[in-house]
Amino acid sequence: MAEISWFENVLESFTPTRAASLPATAIDTARFRRHRTIFISDTHLGTRGCKAEALADFLAHNECETLFLVGDIVDGWQLKRRWYWSEAQTRVVGEILRKVDGSTRVVFVPGNHDEFARDYAGRLFAGVEIVNEAIHETAQAKRLWVLHGDRFDGVIAYAKWLAHVGDWAYGMALRLNDLLFAMRRRLGLPYWSLSAFLKHKVKNAVEYISRFEEIVAREAEMRGVDGVVCGHIHHAEIRPIGGVLYLNDGDWVESCSALVEDAQGNMEILRWADPQQRHAARLSGPAAAVAARRAEAAIIPA
Numbered sequence: 001m002a003e004i005s006w007f008e009n010v011l012e013s014f015t016p017t018r019a020a021s022l023p024a025t026a027i028d029t030a031r032f033r034r035h036r037t038i039f040i041s042d043t044h045l046g047t048r049g050c051k052a053e054a055l056a057d058f059l060a061h062n063e064c065e066t067l068f069l070v071g072d073i074v075d076g077w078q079l080k081r082r083w084y085w086s087e088a089q090t091r092v093v094g095e096i097l098r099k100v101d102g103s104t105r106v107v108f109v110p111g112n113h114d115e116f117a118r119d120y121a122g123r124l125f126a127g128v129e130i131v132n133e134a135i136h137e138t139a140q141a142k143r144l145w146v147l148h149g150d151r152f153d154g155v156i157a158y159a160k161w162l163a164h165v166g167d168w169a170y171g172m173a174l175r176l177n178d179l180l181f182a183m184r185r186r187l188g189l190p191y192w193s194l195s196a197f198l199k200h201k202v203k204n205a206v207e208y209i210s211r212f213e214e215i216v217a218r219e220a221e222m223r224g225v226d227g228v229v230c231g232h233i234h235h236a237e238i239r240p241i242g243g244v245l246y247l248n249d250g251d252w253v254e255s256c257s258a259l260v261e262d263a264q265g266n267m268e269i270l271r272w273a274d275p276q277q278r279h280a281a282r283l284s285g286p287a288a289a290v291a292a293r294r295a296e297a298a299i300i301p302a
Contacts, residue, residue: 071111
């Protein structure tokens with residue numbers, strides 16, 4: 001009950017008004033990218049590592065019929081230790097509420113960092129549906145199982161205290177990452193994630209990611225679905241595993257990535273890490289066609 005009371009207090013004191021949810025500046029709607037579905041996860045609002053400015057910008061310039069928030073959206077672990085909330089993070093919530101007001105269906109699938117919300121599964125908060133897992137049907141009538149994925153993490157399941165220690169160490173790595181990014185920006189260099197680089201170079205981390213993906217895909221195949229969408233490991237991916245399509249939408253503390261479905265049911269990972277990538281994603285006309293051809297190899301049918 002303490003978890004529920006804490007969540008209710010946060011909602012009561014934080015949920016912005018509808019007027020505050022409107023964008024502060026006018027947005028050129030002709031430059032929106034329109035998608036059938038957007039999946040984002042691991043935003044970790046409430047932490048200094050959250051790339052909230054990039055996320056608010058992404059949400060402001062990408063519209064959809066359905067938005068899935070696939071867990072670890074609010075970092076309850078961190079907020080219970082020490083309160084932190086920036087203006088940019090408030091803008092993120094405002095953009096989500098703007099989508100609700102614009103008739104976008106918003107579905108929140110809690111993760112381990114916002115597990116307090118799992119007690120509210122089946123309810124609506126500010127127009128946002130809360131569910132523990134969901135089945136999404138693509139435009140190609142493919143059934144995708146949507147969940148955060150922490151239940152398949154042995155550390156979370158059997159040694160939660162170790163997960164908290166790892167979370168602290170990960171947070172320290174992200175702070176170092178932010179310092180490095182600030183230095184690179186002053187030198188005119190693009191965004192680059194030190195923590196992601198180290199994670200992909202360390203053998204044990206690579207093996208952990210591979211095992212996680214295979215376990216999740218195997219469970220999805222046993223459930224008889226066509227694919228699975230998850231988050232949790234902060235590693236964006238689209239690839240077939242066994243008889244199903246494994247999709248991970250990445251995160252907003254390292255890669256600033258999202259998974260999107262277009263009107264034909266094709267799935268693509270968008271990365272919003274630096275201004276050049278954002279500009280390319282907003283292009284229209286002939287320039288957009290060139291950018292689309294360059295990105296074609298990264299688009300995989302659902």
